[in-house]
Amino acid sequence: MARAIRFDRHGGPDVLRIEDVEVPRPAAGEVQIRVKALGLNRAEALLRAGTYIETPALPSGLGLEAAGVVAAVGAGVGDFASGDAVSIVPPVSMVRWPAHAELINVPAGRVVKHPSSLGWEVAAALWMPYLTAYGALIDIAGLRRGEWVAVTAASSSVGLAAIQIANMVGANPIAVTRTSAKKAALLEQGAAHVIASAEEDLAARLRDVAGPDGVRVVLDPIGGPIFEPLTAAMSRGGMLIEFGGLSAEPTPFPLFTVLSKSLTLRGYLVHEILSDPARLAAAKAFILDGLAAGSLKPVIAATFPFERIVDAHRFLESNEQLGKIVVTV
Template sequence: MARTIRFHEIGGPEVMRLEDVDPGRPGPGEVLIRVEAIGVNRAEALFRSGSYIEPVRKLPARLGTEAAGVVEALGPGVNRFEEGQAVSVVPSFSANDYGVYAERAVVPAAALVHRPDGVDAVTGAAVWMPYVTAYGALVEVGGMRAGDTVVLNAASSGVGLAAVHTANRVGATPIAVTRTRAKARRLLDEGAAEVIVAAETDVPRRVLALTGGRGAEFVFDAVAGPGVAELARAVAPGGTHFLYGGLSGLPFAYPGFDLGMPAWNLRTYTMLETTRDPERLRRAAAFVTSGLRGGAFRPVIDRLFPLEEIVQAHRHMDSGDQFGKIVVTVRPGAS
């Protein structure tokens, strides 16, 4: 048996329970891992509350798609990994099928990447979702390159900070947008070329001023809602506005016609585009691993919580006060 987080009803953080559950044996193409650390992501809060892009199909349900651990057993047909090997789990599967909020968990072998030497479990649980999301959209799909400008809202999130680091690594200019001045200094310290405080500044006007009137080649938008129309005014001709989240929770109308039909590309993105494509995932893993080895990439850890405090971890995430990534650590057999 393994201590496992499950929920028996849709709702807030309080519906999660720590229960003893048999993790089972790995089947064909699966691996059993001993979990050491878990990356906490907003998608899990949305899934638990019934507002994710994929509904909960059955209860009780598990949670978690990102973790670091050690391989305990291999299912038939798995030959890329060995027992005792340090690995990370990258989000690539349905939360209806697997979950890593647990001491031990069965996951698809296709969702595993080798954990580089010297990368500890907390880093291994915190680095992949943010950096693969940023790389997959901006580099793999968008083709971001040296000299480009990218505007990032929700810039103090794990993904936002990874996008700042990724832009700097390829020679692009990251402009961070934050609601208040409280996080501005830290964003500059993390490498943002400029921080725009949305409550104090006309964001598109400032972006145009910073780019000599050209606008940004990319907007990386985690908020969506009515702000899409505003940020669209900051996109350079032929540029791309990526929607990778909907933190506002509000709808929006396509603004292209109201803006005079600019050459503006609006596109949704989820990291599953990258992690479910073996070749894209291979390139993403190489990009992130080289960044880790060279020191350009590192997860910004906001807080650590033990597995027993998963409810508090989700409440902290729901508060929106974090700067970087929330990670849950696992101590097998802890009471």
């Protein structure tokens, strides 16, 4: 038996429970991991609330990120052995392979021997934000040196990963955040400029910063009314990549701006990268190289013990954090 985080109804953080579950031996092609740390994402909160892209049968587990020690391997797995320190690339389905538990089985293709320099907490905070940001900015948008890129929800783990990746390739990241409360922290994290969207004219400030050519790439997990000022400040032929839907308000389609500038508005999920072995291999190599060079450094906002998973989810939904929330096991 092992403890797992589960829920039997949709709702707020209080629906989460820690339960003892039976964990089978790993199946063929799977690796069993004794977990040391978990990474929290908005996706887990959405699954728990019943608004995620997956609809689980209840009761359900959850979780996309974990790091720990290999406990056993299934038939046909030759790349891992008991005792290896590993972290997991998010599985395509967290309902099928929930990661937030003491003992988990994961497809071997989703397991990475993480660099020895990483601690458990940092390893658990790594793959979801950096794969998401890499996939959008590098794999899809082809972000280049000298270009301006606007990153909304910039204090999130994906936002900070995007800022670091932009700097790594020589681009100029503009951090967009709701208020100026996190401005100093975002500048310290590498943002070239910070715009407080609730306090400033977003389109005007983006034009001021990026100049007449505008912003070619926008990375946004929010949607809603922010689409109009973002697209207004984009360059001809620019690309807005949408990977979330945090706004509760309708998202307008800025038709004439899109037409006049030949813009691309593109939906994106990290599953695109996860389901393509060649693209995933390129992403992992880019991220591991960035870690080794010191260009990429996961930022941990807070760490909670396993027993305080409800408090961790409450903090996640407070929007007060800068970076990743991690749970230790």
